Each structure stands twice: as structure tokens, then as C-alpha cells.
Amino acid sequence: MNTPLRRVGLAMLAMVALLLANATYIQVVDADDYRDDPRNQRVLLEEYSRQRGQIIARDGKILAHSRATGGRYEYQRRYPNGPMFAPVTGYYSLRYGSGGMEHAENEILAGNDPRLLVRRLSDMFTGRDPRGGHVRLTIDPRAQEAAYRAMVERGHRGAVVALRPDTGEILAMVSVPSYDPNQLASHDGRKQERAWIRWNCDPDSDSGCREHGNPMRNRAIQEFYPPGSTFKLVVAAAALENGATKDTKVESAASVVLPGTRTSLSNFAGTPCPGSTLEAALAHSCNTAFSKLAAELGADKLRETAENFGIGIDDLEIPMSVVPSHLGELASDAELYQAAIGQRDVRLTPLQDALLSATIANRGMAMRPQLVRELLAPALSSLDEFEPEELTGEPALSAENAEVLRDMMIKSEQNTRGAGAYSHLKIASKTGTAEHGARPKETPPHAWYTAFAPYDDPKVAVAVIVESGGKHGDLAATGGALASEIGRITMAAVLEGDQ
Numbered sequence: 001m002n003t004p005l006r007r008v009g010l011a012m013l014a015m016v017a018l019l020l021a022n023a024t025y026i027q028v029v030d031a032d033d034y035r036d037d038p039r040n041q042r043v044l045l046e047e048y049s050r051q052r053g054q055i056i057a058r059d060g061k062i063l064a065h066s067r068a069t070g071g072r073y074e075y076q077r078r079y080p081n082g083p084m085f086a087p088v089t090g091y092y093s094l095r096y097g098s099g100g101m102e103h104a105e106n107e108i109l110a111g112n113d114p115r116l117l118v119r120r121l122s123d124m125f126t127g128r129d130p131r132g133g134h135v136r137l138t139i140d141p142r143a144q145e146a147a148y149r150a151m152v153e154r155g156h157r158g159a160v161v162a163l164r165p166d167t168g169e170i171l172a173m174v175s176v177p178s179y180d181p182n183q184l185a186s187h188d189g190r191k192q193e194r195a196w197i198r199w200n201c202d203p204d205s206d207s208g209c210r211e212h213g214n215p216m217r218n219r220a221i222q223e224f225y226p227p228g229s230t231f232k233l234v235v236a237a238a239a240l241e242n243g244a245t246k247d248t249k250v251e252s253a254a255s256v257v258l259p260g261t262r263t264s265l266s267n268f269a270g271t272p273c274p275g276s277t278l279e280a281a282l283a284h285s286c287n288t289a290f291s292k293l294a295a296e297l298g299a300d301k302l303r304e305t306a307e308n309f310g311i312g313i314d315d316l317e318i319p320m321s322v323v324p325s326h327l328g329e330l331a332s333d334a335e336l337y338q339a340a341i342g343q344r345d346v347r348l349t350p351l352q353d354a355l356l357s358a359t360i361a362n363r364g365m366a367m368r369p370q371l372v373r374e375l376l377a378p379a380l381s382s383l384d385e386f387e388p389e390e391l392t393g394e395p396a397l398s399a400e401n402a403e404v405l406r407d408m409m410i411k412s413e414q415n416t417r418g419a420g421a422y423s424h425l426k427i428a429s430k431t432g433t434a435e436h437g438a439r440p441k442e443t444p445p446h447a448w449y450t451a452f453a454p455y456d457d458p459k460v461a462v463a464v465i466v467e468s469g470g471k472h473g474d475l476a477a478t479g480g481a482l483a484s485e486i487g488r489i490t491m492a493a494v495l496e497g498d499q
Contacts, residue, residue: 053109053110078185079182093184096184101372143493158350168370168391221323234302234305250281252275287340309396312326319372431483
């Protein structure tokens with residue numbers, strides 16, 4: 001072979017090798033990127049040619065399903081009672097992808113989970129239409145509806161979370177205002193876009209959208225707030241674990257001065273505490289008592305107890321991701337004074353606040369929260385079932401001290417205002433009123449309520465936050481006045497369903 005032909009042959013071999021290398025890179029290395037690219041119409045057509053699995057509640061109620069369209073995209077997602085369950089189901093959209101449980105359990109719902117491999121192979125050989133698996137949630141529709149309607153009918157913004165104390169199952173997770181995922185599931189691109197823009201604009205920079213209140217933000221797990229006096233449960237637990245009793249003497253003065261400053265910290269209404277014991281301080285939510293108590297305990301002991309309640313966990317998934325709650329630096333006694341009453345840098349999600357009551361109700365042990373009760377194959381056979389799991393492996397307080405704190409919470413509930421306080425509910429609770437914003441004295445406070453019932457055989461724990469003084473932005477709003485009724489309504493719905 002002469003030299004020119006040899007060079008041409010080598011060049012052709014090099015080009016073939018480069019083509020093979022490029023094809024291999026695209027099909028192997030970059031395969032996931034091309035598959036996940038929203039511009040890839042083949043992937044979209046394949047997804048929408050397969051019947052996506054259902055999301056169902058614990059009692060079998062359908063929360064999300066797919067229906068045939070007869071169009072180019074063969075199936076469309078539907079959400080009965082969409083806004084009520086949107087914080088749980090999330091959305092599934094041609095243009096905007098997925099969120100909530102639709103995203104967290106996409107592999108099962110789309111039929112791509114390895115546990116469905118046998119089903120997929122069977123579909124291939126039999127010609128049967130491929131279908132996704134189903135997700136059964138822990139949600140109790142009665143509790144979800146009761147909490148949602150209670151918030152909406154009163155015109156409040158905020159969140160409600162209800163848990164089973166002994167298992168961590170989430171019975172209700174409400175975020176208000178909410179949105180309708182059906183509009184994002186539409187096959188009309190303009191309709192999807194209008195809904196997305198309306199629900200995702202920045203209320204702080206666009207006065208035209210403030211009324212919507214960022215409804216796609218799940219306030220129950222994606223927002224954290226100063227918890228106000230509900231955090232006194234953590235301080236009380238730390239004190240009991242470090243030798244205090246319900247009869248331990250505490251500060252009862254109307255106000256105290258923050259160490260190293262000239263700033264005063266006062267009780268609600270600026271009055272002395274009607275008692276000088278730890279039990280009385282919790283029953284009447286005395287700020288001065290808990291501020292001094294936290295400083296006496298010190299940052300390390302307070303933080304240790306808080307961590308065993310779950311505060312500070314940065315990788316919690318239910319399976320949707322939960323933003324971490326935290327205490328802040330606690331670098332000085334002045335910070336401890338303020339942190340003790342749920343202010344300064346303390347921030348809790350509503351889910352974490354519900355965990356405070358649930359942990360006390362469960363004899364001091366926090367259980368890992370979970371939204372998924374069971375994963376099901378398309379034919380409804382079980383693929384995986386929920387098993388209760390301890391959250392940290394260490395109790396936040398002993399069973400004996402949990403009983404003491406429970407009794408203190410019963411006395412707190414006896415001093416709590418608000419409707420829905422029926423004697424048959426047997427509630428143990430703690431309220432909270434939390435200042436926030438750049439001008440806290442001029443900004444309506446957040447109103448909190450965390451509780452469990454029945455206190456002698458706990459079946460449900462709850463946390464409620466009503467943002468910024470409720471519908472009317474009341475500067476004198478309290479957890480007892482605004483949030484307690486919603487919490488009681490939610491717990492009553494759970495307990496009535498158990499009968």
C-alpha cells in the first residue's frame with residue numbers, strides 16, 4: 001500500500017474511532033442529562049404515554065391519579081380537592097416538572113423503580129400497557145380537611161401539622177394559602193405559565209402579588225419561625241433532666257435585665273408570675289422564669305436536649321426535605337435569656353414544633369416523621385411498608401420526666417383561651433406568641449399552639465402557627481386566642497376517626 005492511501009486509511013479509522021467515542025459519551029456519560037432535559041420531547045412523550053400511579057391517603061381516598069386524554073400526551077394528572085392536599089401531593093407538570101410527593105416518589109409513580117423491574121419486563125413481553133406503582137400516605141383525610149377548612153374559613157395564613165406520637169406518622173400537613181396543582185397539570189402551556197407566575201412571584205418586591213402569599217411554599221416543612229413560648233417545653237425538659245422538679249423555685253419578677261445590657265425582658269402584660277415554681281411558670285408562661293432557668297442550665301445542656309427533640313437535624317426527609325430548625329449561637333447569657341422564650345435566633349418549622357408535643361406524649365422519645373405508609377405495585381401488592389423509627393436514638397427526657405412535663409402541660413391547657421376546649425379531648429398543650437420582623441413591637445406576632453391528646457393515652461400531637469396576628473393583623477394576638485381552636489379541631493377530627 002502506498003503512503004497516500006495509508007494516510008487516508010488511518011485518517012478514516014481515526015474519524016470512525018472519534019465517532020464511536022462521541023456516540024458512547026452521549027449514550028452513556030451524558031445519557032442522564034439528555035434524559036432529564038425538559039426540551040427532550042421523546043422523554044415527555046414516553047412519560048405521558050404511561051399511566052402514572054396514584055397517590056392515596058391512609059384510608060384509600062385518592063389524592064392524585066392520571067386520566068386518559070386521547071391526545072398527543074396520553075395521560076393528564078388530576079388532583080381531587082387539589083388545594084387542600086397540595087402541600088402533600090405537590091404537582092406534576094409538563095413545563096415545570098414535579099414537586100412534593102410527586103417528586104419525592106417519582107420513581108415508583110413513574111414505574112421506574114427497580115422493585116418494579118419484573119412488572120416492566122412482563123409488560124414488554126405481553127404487550128400490556130406499562131403503569132406506575134402507587135404511594136399510600138399516612139395522611140388522615142378527616143384531619144387534613146378539618147385543619148385546612150379551619151385555617152381558610154378564618155382567613156389565616158400559616159400551617160398545621162398533626163402526628164401520631166408513637167410512630168411519627170404525619171396525619172395532617174396543611175399550608176395556607178395553598179394552590180391548585182390541577183392548573184399546573186394542564187396540557188395548556190399558557191395556563192401552566194399563568195398559574196406558575198401568579199404563585200411564584202415575590203410578595204416582598206411585587207405589590208401586585210402579595211395577596212397570593214407564596215402559596216407553593218410548604219410552610220409546614222420549608223419555612224421556620226421563632227416559636228415563642230412553645231420553646232419553653234424544651235427548656236423545661238432540660239431543667240427536669242438536670243435535677244429540677246415541678247416544685248423547683250424559679251424567678252417570678254415581672255421583668256429582668258438581660259445580662260451585660262440595659263435592656264429589660266418582661267412577662268406578658270408586664271405582670272409578676274402568679275407562682276414561683278417551675279410548674280406555675282409553665283402554666284402561666286412566665287418569661288422571666290424561663291430566661292433565668294436557661295442561663296443557669298447553660299448553652300450545652302439546652303442544646304443537648306434540643307437535639308434529642310430533633311432540633312438541628314439537617315438531613316431530615318419525610319421523604320420530602322425538611323429545612324433544619326436551629327437555636328442560633330447561644331454565645332452569651334443575654335442570648336440564652338432571649339432564646340429561652342423562643343426568640344432571638346431560635347427557629348422551628350411547624351413540623352418540629354409538633355415534634356415537641358409528640359416527643360413528650362411518647363414518654364420522651366422522638367420518632368422520625370414519615371408521610372409514606374406503603375409503596376404498592378400497579379396491581380396493589382405491597383412493595384415496602386413503613387416501620388416506626390426513633391429519630392435520634394436518645395430520649396429528649398426520661399419517661400418519668402415526660403409524665404411530669406405532661407402534667408404541667410395539662411395545667412397550661414387549663415389556662416389557655418380559645419374555642420374548641422371540650423373536656424372529652426383531654427388535652428395537654430403549650431401556646432406561644434412570637435415577635436418577628438425588623439420592627440417587632442409594631443408587627444403583629446405569630447400565634448402558636450402545640451398539644452397532644454388524649455393526655456392519658458396519646459393518639460395525636462399537633463402544632464399550629466397563625467402568621468402575623470391572623471386575618472386582621474392583631475398586634476395583641478396570642479396563641480391561645482388564634483391557634484388553639486384550630487389545633488383542637490384537628491385533634492378532634494383524628495380522635496373521632498379512631499372511634
